Amino acid sequence: MKEATYDVIISGAGPVGLFLACELALAKCRVLILEKTDNPYSPLKQLPFGIRGLSAPTIEALYRRGLLSELEIHKRLKNPHTTAVQQGPRRQVGHFAGIPFHEGDIDISQWKHRLPSSTETNLITEMEEIETVLTRRAEVLGVEIKRGLALTSLHQTEDGVTVQSDEQSFHSLWLVGCDGARSIVRKAGGFEFAGTEPEFTGYSTKVDIVDPEKLKPGRNLTKEGMYLQSQPGFIVIQDFDGGAFHNSEKPITLEHVQEVLRRISDAEVTISALHFATTWTDRARQATSYRNGRILLAGDAAHIHSPLGGQGLNLGLGDAMNLGWKLAATIHGKAPNGLLDSYHTERYPIGAQVLDWSRAQVMIMKPNPESRALNSIIRDLMDTQDTATYMAGRVWGIFTHYDLGGTNPLVGYSVPNFEFEDGRKIGEFMIDGQGILLDFDTNPSLKTLANEYGNRIKYVSGRAKEQLGLRSALIRPDGIIAWASEGEPDLQSARQEASLWFTQLIS
Ligand SMILES: Cc1cc2nc3c(=O)[nH]c(=O)nc-3n(C[C@H](O)[C@H](O)[C@H](O)COP(=O)(O)OP(=O)(O)OC[C@H]3O[C@@H](n4cnc5c(N)ncnc54)[C@H](O)[C@@H]3O)c2cc1C
Structure with missing residues (x-):
């Protein structure tokens, strides 16, 4: 070898x-x-x-x-997508297919495992x-x-x-x-x-436009596709060509960008300089x-x-x-x-x-009547609290979890950032990438269990300001809860779970 x-x-x-x-x-x-x-x-x-x-x-x-x-x-x-003009509850903090959701519509109390001490x-x-x-x-x-x-x-x-x-x-x-x-x-x-093949070629460009007033600001769905002017001269375009231009690997010339922009925006704009351009698709x-x-x-x-x-x-x-x-x-x-x-x-x-x-x-961005009909329904729904909260939760990964079984609802989720009474937070104990046995009750049996794993599992104990009903939890090095207990810990199940993710010092 x-x-x-x-x-x-x-x-x-x-x-x-x-x-x-x-x-x-x-x-x-x-x-x-x-x-x-x-x-x-x-x-x-x-x-x-x-x-x-x-x-x-x-x-x-x-x-x-x-x-x-x-x-x-x-x-x-x-916050992505926030612009200087948008402040207060109607501040846009994200989007789905270009349809904005707003900070004031999101009900964070629905995200049960996020704490005031969370990131x-x-x-x-x-x-x-x-x-x-x-x-x-x-x-x-x-x-x-x-x-x-x-x-x-x-x-x-x-x-x-x-x-x-x-x-x-x-x-x-x-x-x-x-x-x-x-x-x-x-x-x-x-x-x-x-997977699936693309519907469009996307363009990210930096251009000089002779007559920029012909373009609308912000994101615009048009009968041919979408264009977005985030700052003057920085233009993103979606052309529903089935990804043909991107796949052709042809050079992206000023003339080509102008032709696409005119067609998509339905405005006779003139580009005087193309400083930068790249293309991408939605191939999945x-x-x-x-x-x-x-x-x-x-x-x-x-x-x-x-x-x-x-x-x-x-x-x-x-x-x-x-x-x-x-x-x-x-x-x-x-x-x-x-x-x-x-x-x-x-x-x-x-x-x-x-x-x-x-x-x-x-x-729902495609330039056809069916997609536009669906788009307008989502747009209406987005102004409701439940939809905005769901969309934000999906986009920001709040619901991300693994199916690890277990009876406690927190198992498989990222551990909430519990703050101890002395001000330290559980996230601060993860800097060295070890697993953690978190014990709010300072239970000697859990300490003994952690010790059996040497430096693979760190024992962390103490009362937290908010414990979400938990008394103890086993946290993997990636911050995911592998086992949790709300009552007197069942040592056998804690031991069994620990052995799934870590090996003991002498096993
Ligand atoms: C316009 C645009 C906007 C985006 N916005 C977001 C966003 O807001 N949020 C988000 O989460 N994601 C976003 N993404 C996606 C995100 O940029 C990518 O998913 C991310 O960069 C992937 O990281 P990566 O390290 O896997 O790959 P890459 O960033 O592509 O890095 C791969 C590296 O491998 C190198 N490489 C390639 N081939 C070889 C080789 N043969 N040998 C050695 N090295 C090689 C490359 O040079 C490169 O440095 C966006 C993407 C685009 C195009």
Whole structure:
């Protein structure tokens, strides 16, 4: 067997590859990232095109690993889709298919597991900022990042994976493809990528327009598609051409953008300069398995869909948070049976929901009478409290959970950010990525149970300001509640649940 230089090679230093690398390095794995591009900077990663809405699970993940405070931009720009003119209860805080929902319509008391001490539910950052913060953290943790090296081929055996990049080859125990929508790892790794074909070509452009007053401000559904002018000169267009232009890979010329914009807006505007343009589609596909032997996929490599509603980054970072500790435990020989496969079992349905969410939006944006009829019904419903609360809950990931069984309704959900009487919050105990046995009653038997797992489970006790009826809970390293008790804890069930996720010191 060839000696592996690395525990894990990650293909792609996008946000998902970087965050996964941080999780693995935190758990003392040797990680190499191969990144195709030399230069991590691009106008596409900066405002306004690089703007990314972060949802509750992402914000919690960054907070729990001490990274949230490093994101500067969120301190200035709270809530996606908010503009200076919209303040007060009618402030737009998100949208579904371009139909806004407003802060004042959302009833947060319906979100039972969110506490006053919880993190924000939605913030924005830009791609460049999040990648910079994650790169810095990865390097501090000892991750090796080689830029300007694209993974071109791979070969896996029972013991490991060898990858090729230019003339160089690298060997590791595991390979994770975080190399985006056109992932080579996915293609060369034998993964099936199933789904639906696009309805439209989307354009993100920066242009100079001679007669901008001919365009309406904001988002406009027209009889041909949609155009959005977020700031003067920054124009997003949806042309329902079945994705033909994007697929043609033709150059995006000024003349072409002008023709599309005129047709979609039905306004004879004249573009005098095209500074920047890129296209995208609503193709929605998902790997039917996130694991093939020693090769795994995460982020856009595992699932693609339209950027409507801004979910892809959140979905990918959720993959990384779920996978990191499981793969690390497997590498260290400390994973109970089936732990690594639970990555696919848990994350695939979440990905499928996001794909469907984006498909549903496309369906009611289509320029046909049936779609427009449905669109106007959703628009009416959006002004009701229940719809706005539901939409916000979906868009911000409030309802995200895994089906882990269990009798307590909190099992499978992200742990509420309980605040102890001394002011500390449970999220602050998660910085090192260990599991936690949370005990509001300081029960000696639970402390003994945690001790049986050494540093894999940290015992945290004390009264919290609000306990949501709980007396104890077992929290996985990704912040998910695996077991919870409202009464005197049933030690046998706590012990059984702990053994599903962690291995004891001597077992
Ligand atoms: C217009 C637009 C708006 C969006 N808005 C939002 C939003 O508000 N919220 C949200 O959650 N998501 C949003 N998204 C989606 C989000 O940007 C992506 O889902 C996210 O960037 C995926 O991260 P990733 O790390 O998986 O892939 P990527 O960001 O694509 O990174 C992949 C990396 O792999 C590298 N790579 C590729 N091939 C190779 C190779 N062979 N070898 C080595 N390296 C390779 C690439 O250079 C790149 O650095 C938006 C997307 C678009 C297009």
